[in-house]
Amino acid sequence: MAGTAQGRWTLEHDGRLLEADAPPPRLTGGGRELRLYVDGDLVATKATSSKKAKLTHEDLTVRATWDWRGELSNCALVPARTEADIKDAKDLKELIDKSGETWFTPPEGSRAARRERLARRHPRLYASRHVALAAARVLLPLLGIAALIKIPKPHIDLPDIDLPGIPRPRIPWPDIDLPSIPLPDLPDVTLPGWLQAIVQTAKYWGPILAAVGLAVQEHERRKKQRQKAAERAAAKEAEKAEKAVKAGEPETAQQRETGEEPETGTGAERPGKAAGRG
Structure with missing residues (x-):
């Protein structure tokens, strides 16, 4: 598996190393660009002027969000879902609240990494x-x-200016008799006092x-x-x-802790053990 480059968000998925990064806006002419790497190879890019972007490559869909500084604040792998995959309310809930996503790990030293440590602690x-x-x-x-309200407002005497009267033209609007439609009297509904206070x-x-x-x-x-x-x-x-x-190294963690020797399957015994029984 390829090594991780500095400054990239990382995620191991199905035996592949996924990485994402975004160059500073000053290097992209003020816009934003999301780049996706698979095992160290650049496979897709997405340019946008928004603070959110979604990039798709084959069966991978990555969603990213930028903060007000122009840095990536969140990056997640979105599960590929279709209408046929939504079978119950749980699937619909995961689609709405994005709980089915898998988050990338932010690069060390970034603001996102510090936020993530604070969120974990x-x-x-x-x-x-x-x-x-x-x-x-x-x-x-x-x-x-x-x-x-508490600040005293100064009293300023403004000059009294007489503006000339401007004659306005009179337009003879037609007199239209609209029909009178009898409407039913609606009941007078008064909400209780406690409900009025809540509203x-x-x-x-x-x-x-x-x-x-x-x-x-x-x-x-x-x-x-x-x-x-x-x-x-x-x-x-x-x-x-x-x-x-x-x-050919069948020794388990439990065997390492207890000091038990792994079975070799040859049937041969260690000379020390054989001598001890003899």
Whole structure:
């Protein structure tokens, strides 16, 4: 498998090393470009002026997102799905919330790598940033209005200017008698006081409630990504062990810990053991 180049997002998928990167906007004339490598070879590129891009090569589809600095903030492998693949509500949910995607690993030293470490160490705190931002959007305007109310406003005497009257033309509009349609009297519905209070304050708690749902969704999505990463690591270790067995090294981790000798299958005994029994 080819080595990993510095500054590339990486993902091992089906025995292949997938890498993605994006050159700085100053090198692409202000636009954005996503590049995909398979085992070190450049296989596809995608230029865009948006902050999001989706690149497809054969059976691979990669989705990328840039931040306001023009750097990649997220890169994921999107599962190839068709309408026939959506068989139940779980498949539809994965398609909507993108939980079926597999995330690339950001390059070391990048802002994305530091964000990922923070998210792994404090997953709930990292996800709760959506709630903090929503609360700030609600509270800051209220605090700003309160501050403006307390600031004394200076009284400025403006000069009184007499503007000349401009005659306006009169247009003879036709007089049209519209038919009178009798409408039924609608019942007078009055909401309870507690429900009126909820409706009137929805613009304050609504964004915060939506942010809570977004935080929970992100926490669950990152939890699934960690599980996928653990499964890939376990599969890689199992593959290494299988290759070691085929190469004539059947010693397992348990045998190394206990000091037990691996069976050679020849029926021969070590001289020390034979002498001890004799």
